[in-house]
Amino acid sequence: xxxxxxxxxVPTYYVVATAEASSNLARYDGVxxxxxxxxxxxxxxxxxxxxxxxxxxxxxxxxxxxxFVLSAGYADAYYVRALRARSKILSEHLAALEKVDMILTxxxxxxxxxxxxxxxxxxxxYLEDIFTIPAxxxxxxxxxxxxxxxxHLPVGFHLVGAPLSEKKLLAASRVFEAAxxxxxxxxxx
Amino acid sequence: xxxxxxxxxLAKLARxxxxxxxxxxxxxxxxxxxxxxETLARADLPPAANVAQVIExxxxxADIPGQSLGAEAVTKIAPAxxxxxxxVPRVVDDxx
Amino acid sequence: xxESSWEIxxxxxxxxxxxxxxxxxxSVPWGFGEEPNEQVDPVVLGLPGTLPxxxxxxVEQAILFGLVVEATIPERCAWDRKNxxxxxxxxxxxxxxxxxxxxxxGQVEIELPGPSRNVMGEHKMIxxxxxxxxxxxxxxxxxxxxxxxxxxxxxxxxxxxxxxPDLRSAAEAAAFLNALVAMLTQAGVADCxxxxxxxxxxxxxxxxxRGDTQLGTRTExxxxxxxxxxxxxxxxxxxxxxxxxxxxxxxxxxxxxxNAVNARGYVLRDKEDAxxxxxxxxxxxxxxxxSRATVERLQKLVPERPFHRQRRYMEKLGLPYTATSVLxxxxxLADWFEAAVAAYPQNPSGIAxxxxxxxxxxxSAATSAPDAFSEPSVAKVSLxxxxxxxxxxxxxxxITDEGxxxxxxxxxxxxxxxxxxxxxxxxxxxxxxxxxxxAGELEKIIQEVIADPAVAKSIAEYRxxxxxxxxxxxxxxxxxxxxxxxxxxxxxxxxKHLG
Numbered sequence: 001x002x003x004x005x006x007x008x009x010v011p012t013y014y015v016v017a018t019a020e021a022s023s024n025l026a027r028y029d030g031v032x033x034x035x036x037x038x039x040x041x042x043x044x045x046x047x048x049x050x051x052x053x054x055x056x057x058x059x060x061x062x063x064x065x066x067x068f069v070l071s072a073g074y075a076d077a078y079y080v081r082a083l084r085a086r087s088k089i090l091s092e093h094l095a096a097l098e099k100v101d102m103i104l105t106x107x108x109x110x111x112x113x114x115x116x117x118x119x120x121x122x123x124x125x126y127l128e129d130i131f132t133i134p135a136x137x138x139x140x141x142x143x144x145x146x147x148x149x150x151x152h153l154p155v156g157f158h159l160v161g162a163p164l165s166e167k168k169l170l171a172a173s174r175v176f177e178a179a180x181x182x183x184x185x186x187x188x189x
Numbered sequence: 190x191x192x193x194x195x196x197x198x199l200a201k202l203a204r205x206x207x208x209x210x211x212x213x214x215x216x217x218x219x220x221x222x223x224x225x226x227e228t229l230a231r232a233d234l235p236p237a238a239n240v241a242q243v244i245e246x247x248x249x250x251a252d253i254p255g256q257s258l259g260a261e262a263v264t265k266i267a268p269a270x271x272x273x274x275x276x277v278p279r280v281v282d283d284x285x
Numbered sequence: 286x287x288e289s290s291w292e293i294x295x296x297x298x299x300x301x302x303x304x305x306x307x308x309x310x311x312s313v314p315w316g317f318g319e320e321p322n323e324q325v326d327p328v329v330l331g332l333p334g335t336l337p338x339x340x341x342x343x344v345e346q347a348i349l350f351g352l353v354v355e356a357t358i359p360e361r362c363a364w365d366r367k368n369x370x371x372x373x374x375x376x377x378x379x380x381x382x383x384x385x386x387x388x389x390x391g392q393v394e395i396e397l398p399g400p401s402r403n404v405m406g407e408h409k410m411i412x413x414x415x416x417x418x419x420x421x422x423x424x425x426x427x428x429x430x431x432x433x434x435x436x437x438x439x440x441x442x443x444x445x446x447x448x449x450p451d452l453r454s455a456a457e458a459a460a461f462l463n464a465l466v467a468m469l470t471q472a473g474v475a476d477c478x479x480x481x482x483x484x485x486x487x488x489x490x491x492x493x494x495r496g497d498t499q500l501g502t503r504t505e506x507x508x509x510x511x512x513x514x515x516x517x518x519x520x521x522x523x524x525x526x527x528x529x530x531x532x533x534x535x536x537x538x539x540x541x542x543x544n545a546v547n548a549r550g551y552v553l554r555d556k557e558d559a560x561x562x563x564x565x566x567x568x569x570x571x572x573x574x575x576s577r578a579t580v581e582r583l584q585k586l587v588p589e590r591p592f593h594r595q596r597r598y599m600e601k602l603g604l605p606y607t608a609t610s611v612l613x614x615x616x617x618l619a620d621w622f623e624a625a626v627a628a629y630p631q632n633p634s635g636i637a638x639x640x641x642x643x644x645x646x647x648x649s650a651a652t653s654a655p656d657a658f659s660e661p662s663v664a665k666v667s668l669x670x671x672x673x674x675x676x677x678x679x680x681x682x683x684i685t686d687e688g689x690x691x692x693x694x695x696x697x698x699x700x701x702x703x704x705x706x707x708x709x710x711x712x713x714x715x716x717x718x719x720x721x722x723x724a725g726e727l728e729k730i731i732q733e734v735i736a737d738p739a740v741a742k743s744i745a746e747y748r749x750x751x752x753x754x755x756x757x758x759x760x761x762x763x764x765x766x767x768x769x770x771x772x773x774x775x776x777x778x779x780x781k782h783l784g
Contacts, residue, residue, distance in 0.1 A: 011226040020568055022203060023368050026377035027331040029204065031277055031434065036268035042278050043372050043432070044204070052206040060205055064215055065222060067203040068194045070368070070563035079565060081229050083238035090239070122218050123225055139242070202561060204370050242571040243361065246579060252305050252342035255312030260322035263330065263436070273321045274433035277372045280425050 001096045001103070006134065008085045013133040014126050015069045015082035021059075022066030028054060061122060090138040097140075097162040102169060104159055105131040107144040111153035112187065135160045145173045146182040154185050194219060291492045293523040294500055295452035297515075298487040299465060301444045301475045302421065303346040309420050309442035310337030310380060310570075317481040321435035329440040331376035336569050339364075343442035347387040347418045348575065349583045350444060350474045353590070354413055356391030358580050362418075363572040368563040372434050373423040381445075382417035383564050385572070389415045393448075393468065394592045395460040405606045408592065411461050412449040419443050438482075444475070450489065450500065455519040458488065462512045467591045471616040485510050490522045492530065501526070502536040506543050506550055518543045521550055594619060602626070602633040611641040617668045618645070621675050629679035636682050639699065644673070647703050672706030681709040688771045694718045719769070727762075727770055731778050734761050747783060755779060 030036035030050025037049035055063070069078035096103065108128050118125040135142035135158075142160040149155065161169045177183060196216045200207050207215065264270035269277070307314050311328035328335045344362075351358050363385040366378040391413040399406035421441040426433050446465065452458045466484065469475040477484045491503035506522060509515045521543075526536050539555045589597075591613040598609040612619045618640065625636045648671060681702065685695045690713055701712045713719055734740065740761070746754035755776075762775050 005232070007228055008232050011229045014222065015226065015229070019565060023366050023378050023563070023565070026204075026368060026370065027333070027375065029370060029372075029377055030268060031372050032263075032275060032330055032375060033266045033268070033332070040278060043280050044370070046278055047370055048204045048206050051204050055205075060207075060211075061215055061218060063203050063205065064196070064199050065219055067199050067563065068219065068223075070565055071194075071199070071202065072561045072563075074194075075563070075565070077230065078226065080238075081232075081234060083566075084234040084236075085229055085232060087235050087237075087239040088232075091235075123221050126222070202563070243574050244571040245574050246341065246344070246576060248571075249341035249344060249573070250307075250312060250338040252307050252340055253312065254307050254314035256326060257313050257324055258326050258330065260320060263322040263325055271431075271433060273323075274426075274435050275322075275372075276431050276433055278432070279427060279430050280372060280432040 001100050003089075003092050003096055003103075003134070005085065005089050005092050006130075009089060009133045009137060010126055010130055012082045012085040012089065013129065013137055014065070015078050016086065016137070018062045018066030019070050019079050019082075020066070022063045022070065025055075025059065025063055030054075058119065058122075086137050089134055090140075093134060093138045093140060093160070094162070097160075097165075102159045102161045102165070102172065104157055107131060107156040107158040111150045111155055131158050139163070141166045141169055143169050143173055145176055146185065147176070147180065148182055149185065153187050154182070194223075290495055291523075291527050292495050292497070293454055293519070294450045294491050294493065294503075295454075295458050295519055296450040296489040296503075297446075297448045297452065297458060297461065298489070299446040299448075299462070300421075300485045300487075301446065301469060301477060302483040303343050303418075303442040303444055304473060304475050305340055305342045305346065305442050307340055307342075308440035309340050309343045309418065311440050312338075312340075313440070315437065315441050317478075317483075319437055321433075321437060324437040325439070329375060329436055337380060337567075339570060339573065340442065343418060344387065344573070344575075345579070345583060346442070346474045347416065347444050348580060349472055349586055350416060350446075350469065351388030351391060352580070352584050352587045353468050353472045353474070354388075354391035354393055354416075356388040356413060356416070358387070358575055359385065359389055361385055361572050361574055362387045364418075364567040364570045365564045366567050369560055371422070372432065373425050373436075373439070375423065375436060375439050379420060379422065380567055380570070381419035384566075386415040386417035387575075388413075388417075391416070393461060393464050394590070395457065395464045396592065397460055398456060403605075403607045405610075409451075409457070411451045411457075414447040414449050416444050416446045419445060450491075455516040455523070458519055459512050459516045462486065462515060464591070467614060471588050471591065472586070479511050482510060486515050488515055488519055488522070490519055490526070491536070492523055492526045501530075502538050504536065504539050504541050506541040507553065509543055511545070514543060514545050517545070517548050518550060521548065525550065588616060591616075598633075598637075602637075604634055604637045608634075608637040608641040611645065612637065621668055621671075624675035625679045625682075628676040629683045632682055632686055635686065636678060639678055639682065643696075643699055644671070644678070644703075647700075672704070673702050674706070677702060677706070677708055684709055684713065688773060689713065690718055691768070691772065693768075727766070727774060728778055728782075730762055730765050730770075731775070731782055734758060734765070735782060737761070744783060755783070 028034055028051060029047040031047070035050055035054040037046060037053055040046035040049050068074060069082070093103075109130060110128070118128070132142070140160050140163060142158060144156040144158050146154055147157045159169050159172060196207070196212050260273035264273060264275065267275045269275070308329060311326050313324055313326040313329055315324050328337060348358055362382060364380050365383040367381050367383070368378045370377045392410045393413065394408060394410055396408050397406040421438050421443045423434055423436040423439040426435070448461070452461060466477045469477050475483065486509045488506045488509060489503050490506070491501035493499065493501040504522060504526070506518050509518055522541070529536060537555055540553045541550045542553045543550050595609045595613045598604040598612065599606065612622050622637060622640045625640070626633045629636065648667065651670070681695060681698055684690055685692060690698060697716070698709050698712045698718065701707065701716070702709060735744065735758070740758055743754045743757040758779055759772070759775055763770055
């Protein structure tokens, strides 16, 4: 089984996801509902201040990134290429799933990091998603199953199946969980 | 792959007001992320994206009227309203 | 200004609200004249978590339009997001179709004004580039330091019809819009009531020296909301561009507005300020596959194209141009006319005459409110309320042709028929209007009149070869029959008696 485009998954996902987010979140402008800044005298100012006051740093960062990858002169290099990469990732997964029933990986590459630890390093934050992103991009069913501890923290594995193979994925995880009941374990707080 | 974003232009397009510190921070982070995205530029990709999802006409909605929220509900959640309408600072012709 | 050495090149983008009950991506109903914000739901308002679901009727109206203008209906169509912030745009993106529109190509036949109202003008085909299905935005109104937003119009299905740059004058643009409106309304795709904002237009205008093959720099004037506005704006803008070029300046590619009150255009924004709409495929609406079965079903609903109908009336029915141009402007009127012709196929011209003149005149007198779409060639007629049925008019024309009543009497019968909806025969009997066609009685009167020495001179002249002299005898005959005599029969019998 071979998934040569795995290294494209994270950049592809973050181009597509931030592009969509920048547009999806445009409705939070203080006009119809939600927070409206009291400082504004024009509609542009009202929208700008309401959004700047209301959104947190990660949301602003994603909106800026998504706005950039869709902007004139850059959309072809980023957004359109990401859609093409997404097609490639899908076809590679479909080919692989012809040969195997499901694909097993860790759910995340490292045990849970501390709250707020990676917020200033978006790249490291985004790379945490490297194993779960391909299924999301390809529109394939996937699930995560608790499977023990690493460095005293609970970890899980991730199963990806062919389209409409949810039943098979659930059956496999049920068999595993019956033999290895990790689901009640908790992290030390 | 061309990076060369203009943080002021992006902020204006996205309707965000950024402080000098925020501009420096986001510029730095965007540069870092976009450098990583360069794997996309080098990748050998299919010439066009496949249409992943196609629906048939049976998935369309019949033209049968449903419920309206009504002006009262609209103005109740609006930050400011008058006479059943949402009020905003005065819009001048094509200000966008 | 030497306008004749310049060629004006125009392309139009026409936005038409489609005739549906509910909005294009939401099931809330829409209509004109409701109180503000009474026609919105969570989807229209762009509340968090709401998703669009495409209205089948809107898609089918768009396809039907495509078939009416002989466009290609691609196998697939898809929606894109056009991103821009504006208070009337609830999601701050508009769902539209950029790369995969619902129709491609097509054409609209137009007629340019002829040398007079009675003479057919030149015909020309205007090619369409495509038409795409999108959502309308809300409405802003301004008061003092603030503006108010009403989202009733937001999400109304809008078909944007884009022409090729085939139009060459303001008159051609007006003729195009008239022809387009006729096709849209006759197919039931849209009502095109411009006073209700159901048809709005952007005009792309450029000029070039006659003979040049390159297009000049164009400007786009947005949001013209009447045909006369389109005509005036194009005249103004073309004259402005010619003046600029003749005085050695350049045309700036810009977006302009039009002030209909003082009939002047103005700059909205230049190319540097052009929007960056960041179009991308809408992830919420999957690509839609259009089945060929749907296209075939809708093809059956395509009505006869107005100019096709006109040619058929002129060539097959022998109608004069003037009557046909009145009839084809209104499908209901033309259908009414054809129903009458079906009942009495012997005299289509006679029937057309009644319909285009008397019926229309009486109907418009009876219809108090003038039509909002006030182009003179498109008379608004409320045939639904008309008491006369096509078969009854056919009956009236028939008994007139048969000489049962005179043409003068027919007018009287028509007026009564319009008022009461009675058959011609009933009215004729009730009023005792039956024209006297009893040859025996008439012959007796003719013999008496001929014997009168007062007409001897006329008889002599007639016999001497003066054809017109016979008319002097007809008056006294008509008088003695109290106007009920059939003029044709009088003529025939007179000639017989005078040898």
